[in-house]
Amino acid sequence: MHTDNEFELSSMLVFFIIGLFLSIFSCGIVAPAGLFVPIIVTGASIVWANGLYAVLGAASLLGGSMRTTVSLCVIMLELTNNLLLLPLIMMVLVVSKSVANVFNANVYDLIMKAKGLPYLETNASPYTVVETMSLAKALILFREVGLRHLLVIPGRSPVVAILTRHDFTPEHILGMHPFPVKSRWKRLRFSQTFLEKILSGI
Structure with missing residues (x-):
């Protein structure tokens, strides 16, 4: 069943704004509301379209927020059950992750920093001593x-x-x-x- 004219542009815009603010609110509360489904729904409503564009919009927001390209690619393929979308989803995830890395860290690290929780950096440089060192x-x-x-x-x-x-x-x-x-x-x-x-x- 095709739903090309099911949603108007104004309704999708209102849904995107409300979903975005509710997703941001749910990130900071103590209740285990989760981030995955709100990000998928908000990302799908970014493009104000359906079908393939909604899937790519959800993948782009997931890649820019969580920065896990391989696992997100597998999850999106399981949701769609279409291997033909693999190149497009991989390209969208790589581009969104690369652009988001320029500005800040992933959403989980930002939440831990905002709450003051201690965590270890993932790219800490190792210190090695070899036999030839003075x-x-x-x-x-x-x-x-x-x-x-x-x-x-x-x-x-x-x-x-x-x-x-x-x-x-x-x-x-x-x-x-x-x-x-x-x-x-x-x-x-x-x-x-x-x-x-x-x-x-x-």
Whole structure:
């Protein structure tokens, strides 16, 4: 059954405005109202048309809000049960996600930030220490990151060593490489300026 002339432009505009504000309101309340169905309905009413355009409008708003392209593509294909829409849905999701990434994060991260909930960034840069890294660079990394341990990883092989705070102490390094002068005063003076000499050599 075709419904080409079922809805007027004015009624779809009113429905879109009301649905948009109700969707925004439901995002911030404590009740588990959900975001998926309101976003689909609001996105389908954006284009003020039916059929294929409504499906693409729903997919575009979902891609711009949730930023999960693969799962949304599978969900939209399950809703329509039409594999011929796969290229169009993929293109709409990629474009909407790329445009939305320029402006802000996805809707779930924005809600967590607004509520002050702690969360981990998904693109945090890892800190690695290889066998060829100098002691000075490893010390700076150790102090900047503020960790208790650093793992030494030689490429793709398993961990070969673990660096701790004790490994960076002058006494430990002097124990590995004995100082030629046996005077205790000179050894103590060397220990006090040891870190400064290392850092100045970078």
